[in-house]
Amino acid sequence: MPHVKELENHLTSKLSILYDPLEARSIAQLVLMHILNFSKTQLSMNGLRELSIKQITSIEMVQEELLTGRPIQYVLGETEFYSCTIKVNEHVLIPRPETEELVHWILADQKRNPKHDIQILDICTGSGCIPIALKKNLPNAHVSGLDISHHALETAAQNAVLNKTEIHFYHQDILKAANDPDPKYDIIVSNPPYVRHLEKEKMHKNVLDYEPHLALFVDDDNPLVFYRAIAEFASKTLKNDGILYFEINEAYGDETRKAMEEAGFTHVEVKKDLYDKDRMAKGVLKR
Structure with missing residues (x-):
């Protein structure tokens, strides 16, 4: 019987057709960790462990799906987000690391200026990853989420x-x-x-073919339609000193700032992500 490291190398080689070597290796490890119920440390320490026929069959089935280009998170049916296990499917976007940065920003602000029994609303909640991560870390908060998709809300x-x-x-x-x-x-x-639709050519095929376009795309001629609507909604529904946080398109940092200011928000800050791209914004409402 093949051992763990052999299967990891084999799966990495197969996936290198679709992904760069480092990403292919990472996906192969995720597959093995999921099927063997291993942590990353356990995976590295059990490289010579032989696999059972059942485990090999499961890996081969996952490999077959992955080679169609389907994202690993959809194949496994779950992903990790801010130390929470989040179920995902074709009705919700796969949570991204930059969204974890947004959650971290909110929690860091709350740690500096703690408030009790706060009311939080997540708009376009999708899988529910943002409100779930916030509630986990702010147990006294009252948290809500809304979405246009009934299927997404079921998953959330x-x-x-x-x-x-x-x-x-x-x-x-x-x-x-x-x-x-x-x-x-x-x-x-x-x-x-x-x-924007014009950005499709820059996107990986597995995003375009499998993730819900309803949650991804806006018209090229009105890229801030949601930001303006949400900022206007927030200007009426936030308390005094309430805060609006956004994840944003890196190409529209200045425009997003302006839209928030036009809706009445002050101290608007655009924040860069770990890749030095404008990715988050926040503004304070003063009544």
């Missing part, structure tokens, strides 16, 4: 149960949302659709 609700978090999810098209006359949120956060 399942993820909330999986991670033992109490979150209220509801269906809403934010582009048609009515303003609440009574401001009630301390924080509103959103990672809305922001990829």
